[in-house]
C-alpha cells in the first residue's frame with residue numbers, strides 16, 4: 001500500500017459522492033476543453049485568413065468605394081510616392097476597363113434601353129473600380145451571363161420595364177479588362193498561367209493579352225488566337241485560371257495598353273502595394289495612407305477579411321476567457337471538495353500524524369487524491385468536449401459573425417464587376433467563418449488536460465497545506 | 480529512560496480551567512513495564528498523549544534518553560512518534576477503509592521500510608496478537624472491537640519502538656486473549672528492553688506490572704505492587 005494506492009482508495013471511499021464530484025468536474029473540464037478547442041480552431045483560422053490577406057495592400061482613389069464613384073483617379077506620380085514609402089517592396093499599378101460585347105451593345109441601344117436605371121445597376125456591379133473604368137467594346141462574349149446573378153438581374157429588369165423576358169437573353173455581364181504593371185491579379189497574387197506565356201514586359205505597350213480560361217472557352221479562343229477591343233486586334237498570349245467564375249471572365253493587358261485604351265495614360269484605377277513582411281503591414285499601411293493623403297487615396301488591407309479576422313479574434317478572446325473561467329471553476333470545485341474532505345478526515349489525519357506520518361506525506365496523499373478526481377473528471381470531460389466542441393465553436397462563431405455577414409455579401413456584390421479575382425477570396429469570407437470546425441485535436445486536449453492538472457494541483461495545494469496545521473491530538477477528539 | 484518533570488496540562492472549558500495533569504513527575508528506567516490506574520476522567524489519556532508527543536504540555540517537560548521534547552520542533556516530534564513511540568489508542572484509531580495488514584504497515588511505510596519487508600513483518604505482528612490469518616486482509620470496519628484492538632496493538636509494535644504507550648489495551652478482550660496480550664507486552668519489556676506504560680482498569684494486568692501509578696484529579700502517586708519482579712524472584 002503506497003501513498004498513491006491510498007489516495008486512489010480514498011477517492012473512491014464514498015462512491016456516490018465521488019460520482020457526483022466527477023460529474024460536476026467533468027462539466028467544467030469538458031467546457032474548458034471545448035473552449036480550448038474552439039480557441040485553437042479559431043486561432044488557426046485567423047492565421048489562415050491573415051496569411052491569405054498576406055502582405056498586400058490595395059490603394060484605391062479616395063471615395064472610390066461608393067457606388068456613385070467620385071474622387072480623383074490615382075496617378076503614376078502617386079505610384080512613385082507609394083514606392084518610396086518604408087517597407088514597401090513593390091507597387092503595381094492597374095487600369096480597369098469594362099468591355100461590352102459590341103453586337104449586344106448595338107442591339108441594346110437600338111432597342112432604346114439605355115435608361116438611367118440600367119446604367120445605375122451596372123454601375124453598382126462595377127463596384128470600387130466603377131468610377132474610373134472606361135467602357136469599351138469587344139467582340140468577346142462574356143462567360144458569365146446575367147442569369148447567374150439572380151437578384152441583380154431581377155433588379156435590372158425592374159428598371160427596364162415590362163418586356164423582361166426578352167431582355168434577359170441579351171443581357172450579359174461586362175467583361176473586365178485590367179491593365180497590370182506586373183504578372184499579378186488584382187489582389188496582388190501571381191497569375192496562374194495555365195497555357196501559353198505571360199505578357200513579358202508589363203510596363204510596355206503590347207498587343208498581347210491574357211484571357212481567363214472560361215472566357216477563352218466561351219469564345220473558342222486559344223493561345224495565338226486574336227480578338228478585338230475597340231476594333232483593334234489583340235493576340236492571346238496565355239490563359240490563366242483565377243479559380244473563380246468571375247475571376248476567369250477577365251482579360252489582362254499590360255498597363256500602358258489599358259491606359260491608352262482608356263485614354264488616360266497617367267491614371268491608375270488602383271495600386272497593388274506589396275509590403276516586405278507581415279509584421280510591417282500595419283505600419284506600412286499607415287505610412288502609405290499618410291504619404292498619399294486620405295483625401296486622395298484609400299489604403300485597404302483586404303478589408304473584408306479584416307472584419308472577419310476581427311470578429312474571429314473576438315471569438316478567440318471569448319473562447320479563451322471561457323476556457324480560463326471553466327478551468328478556474330474546475331480548480332475551485334477541487335479546492336472546495338478537498339477542503340471539505342480535509343475537514344471531514346481531521347481525526348484520521350490526526351491518526352496518521354500520531355503514528356508518525358510526515359506532513360508532506362499527508363499533503364501528497366491529498367494532492368494525489370485531488371488528481372485522481374481531476375483525472376476522472378478529465379476523462380469524462382474529454383468525452384463531453386469531443387461531442388460538444390463542434391457545436392460550441394460553431395455557435396460561438398455564428399453568433400459573433402452574423403453582424404459581419406451582410407458586409408461580406410455587400411462586398412461580394414460590389415466585387416462582381418470589379419476586376420475578377422476579388423470575387424473569390426473576399427467573397428468567400430463568410431463561408432470561411434462557417435468553416436471553422438473545432439475538431440478537438442489530441443494535442444489540444446492533452447494541453448488542456450495538463451492545464452486541468454495544473455489547476456487541480458493548485459486547488460489541492462491549499463487544503464493539503466491545511467492538513468499540516470492539524471495537530472496529532474485531534475486523534476483523541478470524539479467524532 | 481523517560482523522565483517526566485513537573486508536567487502540567489490544563490484545559491479551559493467555559494469559565495473554569497481543569498487540570499487533568501497537575502504537576503506530574505516520575506522516572507521510568509528502560510525496559511520497565513508500568514501501569515497507570517485511575518478513575519474515568521482522572522487524566523490518564525491526557526498524560527499518555529503528553530508522553531507520546533501528541534499534545535504539548537502547558538508546562539513541564541518530558542525527557543527521553545536525555546532529549547527534552549519541549550525543545551524539539553514539530554518535525555522532530557513527528558520523527559519521535561514514528562521511531563520511538565508505539566501508541567495504542569483507547570479508541571483504536573485505525574484507518575477504517577484499509578485492511579488490517581495495511582494499517583499495521585503504515586508506520587513502517589512512513590519509516591521508509593521496503594514493501595516486501597513491511598508486509599512480512601505486518602503478518603508476523605498480526606499473528607503475534609492472534610488475529611486469525613483469514614482476517615489479515617479484511618477491512619478494519621468489518622472487524623470486531625477486540626479484533627480491532629489487536630490490530631491497534633500490532634500497529635504500535637510495528638517500528639519496534641522503545642516506548643509503548645497503551646491506553647486500555649485489553650479493554651475489549653476476553654480474559655484469555657487479554658492474558659495473551661499481557662504476556663506479549665511483558666515479554667517485549669523483558670526481552671526487547673521496551674519501556675511499556677499501560678493505562679488500565681484491569682487489576683490482573685496492573686498487578687503484573689513492575690510499577691503501578693495512580694492518577695487522581697491530575698496528581699500521580701505510586702503504589703506498591705507485588706509485581707513481576709517479585710513474582711519472578713519468588714519463582
Ligand SMILES: Nc1ncnc2c1ncn2[C@@H]1O[C@H](COP(=O)(O)OP(=O)(O)OP(=O)(O)O)[C@@H](O)[C@H]1O
Pocket residue numbers: 490491492497499517518519520521522523524525526569
Ligand atoms: N481537549 C479538551 N478540552 C477540555 N477538556 C478536556 C480535553 N481533553 C480532555 N479533557 C478533560 O480532561 C479530563 C481528563 O480526560 P482524560 O481523557 O485524560 O481522562 P481519562 O483518565 O483517560 O478517562 P477514561 O478512563 O474515561 O478514558 C476529563 O475531564 C476531560 O473532560
Ligand SMILES: [Mg+2]
Pocket residue numbers: 523524525569646
Ligand atoms: Mg482515557
